[in-house]
Amino acid sequence: MFNIILFGPPGSGKGTQSEKLISKFGLKHLSTGDLLRTEIAAQTPLGLEAKSFMDKGQLVPDEVVIGMISSALDANPHVGGFLFDGFPRTENQSIALDKLLNLKQTEIGVVLALSVSEEELVNRLLNRGLTSGRTDDNNEEVIRARIAEYHRKTSAVADYYTRFNKVVTIPGEGTVDEIFESLSAEIDRRSVAA
Numbered sequence: 756m757f758n759i760i761l762f763g764p765p766g767s768g769k770g771t772q773s774e775k776l777i778s779k780f781g782l783k784h785l786s787t788g789d790l791l792r793t794e795i796a797a798q799t800p801l802g803l804e805a806k807s808f809m810d811k812g813q814l815v816p817d818e819v820v821i822g823m824i825s826s827a828l829d830a831n832p833h834v835g836g837f838l839f840d841g842f843p844r845t846e847n848q849s850i851a852l853d854k855l856l857n858l859k860q861t862e863i864g865v866v867l868a869l870s871v872s873e874e875e876l877v878n879r880l881l882n883r884g885l886t887s888g889r890t891d892d893n894n895e896e897v898i899r900a901r902i903a904e905y906h907r908k909t910s911a912v913a914d915y916y917t918r919f920n921k922v923v924t925i926p927g928e929g930t931v932d933e934i935f936e937s938l939s940a941e942i943d944r945r946s947v948a949a
């Protein structure tokens with residue numbers, strides 16, 4: 756199994772690149788943002804709780820997303836590896852993920868961190884907000900709150916995995932295909948070595 760965290764701030768291209776990477780490398784895509792939006796659409800109690808945080812650009816509590824990921828890991832026992840997108844987002848979530856993977860006798864192979872300037876992030880998300888229907892995309896204040904939350908709580912995830920020498924930073928500006936090539940080359944290098 757080769758498991759990857761695709762890491763980066765809101766709008767850095769995690770979802771876009773995940774779609775391409777899972778088909779090339781045969782991975783199971785686990786996006787906590789997508790899982791939460793599915794819960795919201797189904798109007799479950801979990802979804803209703805999560806929505807109150809997401810609409811303000813704040814992180815959903817750790818125990819909610821860790822529970823979701825734990826269930827998703829159990830529901831997919833026979834995959835070649837997982838691609839985590841938007842998870843983990845706090846140091847606590849990172850520690851919990853390592854424990855869950857350890858129980859399955861596997862681990863994170865690499866953390867690929869997309870680097871994009873703040874102004875580019877805001878432009879991309881405002882632009883997507885014109886059509887996405889995502890309530891956290893159509894207001895610049897909420898977009899800036901998401902980015903602030905990233906700096907406050909999520910950048911610690913990169914610090915955590917840097918301690919284990921697992922983080923590779925990839926420029927996240929350029930064409931989608933150029934960035935995909937850089938990510939793929941890094942996965943090839945790391946998964947052969949693993």
Ligand code: AP5
Binds near residue numbers: 820901930931
């Ligand atoms: P989530 O759904 O994870 O959203 P996000 O991290 O804020 O990021 P996005 O999905 O908006 O961006 P992305 O990096 O996937 O970029 P994309 O490819 O879409 O989380 C939403 C919320 O859920 C959080 O705020 C939080 O409340 C909650 N949540 C989720 N996970 C959680 C967790 N683990 N813990 C606690 N709370 C959690 O691209 C963005 C746009 O840019 C698109 O329009 C795309 O077409 C465009 N684009 C992509 N690549 C390029 C490029 N190279 N050049 C130009 N444009 C590009």
Ligand code: MG
Binds near residue numbers: 769770786788
């Ligand atoms: Mg996304």
